[in-house]
Amino acid sequence: MLEVTDLVVRYGQAVALDGVSLEMAAGEMVALVGPNGAGKTTLLNTVCGLIDPAAGRFRLGGRVAQVPEGRQLFATMTVEDNLRLGAWRVRDRDPTRIYHLFPQLANLRRRVAGTLSGGEQQMVAVGRALMAQPDLLLVDELSLGLAPMVVDTLADHLVELNRTVGTAILLVEQNARLALELCPRAYVLEAGRIAASGPSTELSQTAAVRAAYLGGALEEAS
């Protein structure tokens, strides 16, 4: 579904991605964890075609859509307009199936997106990306700034979507615990390079990952 090979991205002199390789099969759910500034968002935006890589390449096996960090809604427009605009690249602009997925949004369809709660806005962001009928969904910081219960609900929706529709999902998270729990396989990105990869269960046992992202030592002490 996605094959990234030796990808290099520069912003002027700064190197954001320094030879990143990554692979995802169709229908797979993969986590990408790493600290702030590791290049996670850069990788997503490159795969979405918003940034031109300086070197390396990537191959997409289908349509891609992104749920961006900070939701990035059309804040002055209605929920329904946000959803419909998500279908810019496809023919079917009917948001009904999104309302089936998130029944809450059906009641909010005429509301201006910027006035919704954080969780509701994240639903719109996910819904807008799904309107593009993606084969690969890139989700950037789903949990950021949301209450744990809201995050759980949204995460359940993503897992269900992955299981029933078969949409491949690349989940980018600073909340590594959540990401490793949801996705069977994961990559760790650090300073523009893949620092580790493998099955999530193994990765979460690795001392380095535990110390850096799961607050392992501290947690066990408490």
Place this chain on the structure above:
Amino acid sequence: MNAFVQDLLSGIATGCTFALVATGFVVIYRVSRVVNFAQGIFAVLAGMAAESFLARGIPHPMGEILGVLAGALAGGGVGLAAVGRRNTPPLASLIITLGIATGAYALLILIWGDQPVSYAGIAGTTHAGPIRIQNQFLLVIGVTALTFAALAAFFGRTYLGKALTACSSNPHAARLVGIDVRAMSLIAFVLGGALGGLAGVLLTPIQPVSFDSDVDLAINGFAAAVFGGIVSPGLSLVGALVLGIAEAIVAGYFIPSFQTGVALILLLALMVWQATRRRATEQEGT
């Protein structure tokens, strides 16, 4: 009283042409974040082109429509130069439009000379009781009202209109869903050119245009646009009508050469009042 009402109507008609220029500013700025200094040129070009078409025997309203198309074409050209290249910084785009506006004088003088140009609009007057209204004024007001209704329907109801609004609401998100913001900016420039052109063909029969008539139109249009934060066509219309009416009254009852200055000072006062009110409501909100 009679004369006053007639001044008022002529002010509304002039205000309408300012409103069309202002909406051109708004449409372009909202999508591309560029203040298009060449906005007044579209009106002058369209007015002069329409005069040439009409003089060559092309009938009304075909001559005027061709004039508006010339404005739209010029809008597309300015758009290509200003935002056609990827990653043009907004400040560079703004300077490009300023350069084109200045350079256009040479072209306009080359083609139409440096004398004012005009043509006959709709002849005759309509009598409403004791009040006599020039039909051309009614035409200007009617066409402007229709244009604003059409714009509201375009931006509020059509998918393309909403995509244009999306570019102004969140350009990054627009790119994410696959909207080509540069292409949308070009569409906005074409639309802005047509709106400026419409102002020009409506105004030329009332007020002959010369190559540098764009300054007056652009200043008034821009002031009206700023009244709505350069994003609201509705508030721009209000600002433009205030300017048009104020200018007609100053010209009719005080000193004609002060008309633009007085009108702009009035608008400035309104904007200061608007700003203090906004701050007051914001403070109440916190």
